[in-house]
Amino acid sequence: MKYVIGIDLGTSAVKVLLVNKEGEVCIECAKEYPLIHEKSGYSEQNPEDWVEQTILALKELVDHGNVNPEDIEGISFSGQMHGLVLLDENYEVIRNAILWNDTRTTKQCNVIKTKLGQKLFKITKNPALEGFTLPKILWVQENEAELYEKTAVFLLPKDYLRYRLTGQIHMDYSDAAGTLLLDVVNKEWSKEICELLNVNISLGPPLVESHDLVGNLLSEIAEQTGLKEETKIFAGGADNACGAIGAGILTPGVGLCSIGTSGVILSYEEDRNRDFKGKIHFFNHGKEDAYYVMGVTLSAGHSLSWFKDTFAHSESFEDIVEDVNHVPIGANGLLFTPYLVGERTPHADAVIRGSFIGMDSSHNRDAFVRSIMEGITFSLNESITLFRNAGKKVDKMISIGGGAKNDVWLQMQADIFNTEILKLENEQGPGMGAAMLAALGCEWFSSLEVCSNQFIQVSKTFQPIDDHVNKYKQLYEVYKNIYPQTKDLNEKLKPFRE
Known part of the structure; x- marks a missing residue:
């Protein structure tokens, strides 16, 4: 039997699922990490906590999953949306990640609304809200200028986790759509938004599809988890997109x-x-x-x-x-x-x-x-x-x-x-969606719809x-x-x- 792993990087914990070709969850492991609330409206996390706890969860899965690591073909990801992770030219984290539920950026949202007006809806299909990534970038630009000047690239939470497992920098379209920097229809970083708000477009990482193969495990990660270096790693998606796939x-x-x-x-x-x-x-x-x-x-x-x-x-x-x-x-x-x-x-x-x-x-x-x-x-x-x-x-x-x-x-x-x-x-939510993206990437199925028919069954209905x-x-x-x-x-x- 062959397997894939779905990793769901949530707000309070990371959950990893080992799923076989029948869509059965053979084992799941979860590890928690803390939130940092420095003051009212602030919500942050240390990205290193995500990495450490994911490695521990993967090791536990391998140790107790009763499967040969060589039979685990692929891994994909789901992650909390909108969170800002800033990396310097050496791809080192510059500051704590600012999360989706952080509300400090009302001033920056007003700046976006003033400078872009209806262009924002035309390009991104979404309003400027405190939870999104672009207002967070502008907040750092204004309040932590020395850190902003060091920034070479920004990532979202699951993209940073994937980078630490593979050494490769990418972002998928479903998560990028929650930044307010993506031209949603044309699937590219918006040059117009970046220019109007003085954000260097080069801060945006290369964009890929959620089922795209983006690398393999780094040797040190394989050694720490017990997985094989040859394990295929796929981009994954935003937690809500993966939740939709998993349902x-x-x-x-x-x-x-x-x-x-x-x-x-x-x-x-x-x-x-x-x-x-x-x-x-x-x-x-x-x-x-x-x-x-x-x-x-x-x-x-x-x-x-x-x-x-x-x-x-x-x-x-x-x-x-x-x-x-x-x-x-x-x-x-x-x-x-x-x-x-x-x-x-x-x-x-x-x-x-x-x-x-x-x-x-x-x-x-x-x-x-x-x-x-x-x-x-x-x-x-x-x-x-x-x-x-x-x-x-x-x-x-x-x-x-x-x-x-x-x-x-x-x-x-x-x-x-x-x-x-x-x-x-x-019901396994976004973690199952991540596993399904890995299954599609590994060519177990011809489409997500075919995979869904195999993996997802209704147990009960409720009528009004x-x-x-x-x-x-x-x-x-x-x-x-x-x-x-x-x-x-x-x-x-x-x-x-x-």
Whole structure:
């Protein structure tokens, strides 16, 4: 039997999957690393942590996978999007990586909007938001000029990890689309954007397709992990693109709901000229010459993690959601907005913060947990509303991530989205998408669609319940009013945040 490895470099941990030709995950290993929050709005990581923990995970996989390393043919990657890694002329890291959930760059976003205007949407198909890479580059340029002057190339997180494993510098189109420097349709770094913002276009690495072969393992990495130097390394893709591949979102008609640290609503798109006017994201897919549209809730699973860590630290997620089915729809009049670190879709607001509305002394912990789950799902539904208003059908959705691990939450998604929800038999998210890109690169299959038919199976479906749908429609209208009525209050509270 032959195998491939999918490496998913997430925000809190790296996960590696060993997958055989049947699409079975034979073993998985994960290693965590810390976030660095120097001050409010700052979110960084040390790229060396990614490398060290990935090597440890790969070694553990080889040691305990009960397979011959010679039978592991290829490796590919999925990675957290938008994070900025700066390298000098010797390809040494200059500073900590600035991550996707860092919100320090509001000033730089305003500069981009002023200098580019509608050109930004025409070229990149996306608005200037704090999470994207270009504003981070401009922030370093303005605030750490001596470091910026040393910069020879910038990479995204998984591209830096891949460089350390292969010695080769590349970036794939799906991840490059999240930088605000890529001409999304023409698939090249935008000379016009670089010139208008005084960014040297040579900072952008060579661009490749997600399934492209980009090298082999360095001898020292092979020695540390037990893998063979001859192992083929493929470029991989952005975590959302790989999540779409790993869920089989490769043709029109089926959408994706992914609830991890952030939450994503995603739909396949073939029309490169479709104009969403910057209201939702439009990115290159990990599938060649295809695209996807996407809305993002910044604090999806993070909202539930925050509640658990703050109020139920010693309990598991399973424990805290166990009894939410005993709480009625609407959590007895308690509504939550998941704006713990600002919001992305549809508000693009780095200042807004979360709220519990309607709280009284009758609400117990289970009501708070249900209101958080409902609030996250309402926020994701705002992206679905934008899709539907733009003429896209949302009739069926595959749910992955933390939101797919609880049947109550899956039914909640079906009711709030008013669409069929599918749960996968063996849901591995972006890591599986990375493995599928390696399988395609190794020529196991003629296309990702053929690979998907082999690797991905549905285990359970959830249909919307009419009575629930009607109740949630009423609550959703109330939920949508919270943002405009708390925006000004949050602006006034900003000076008091540490």
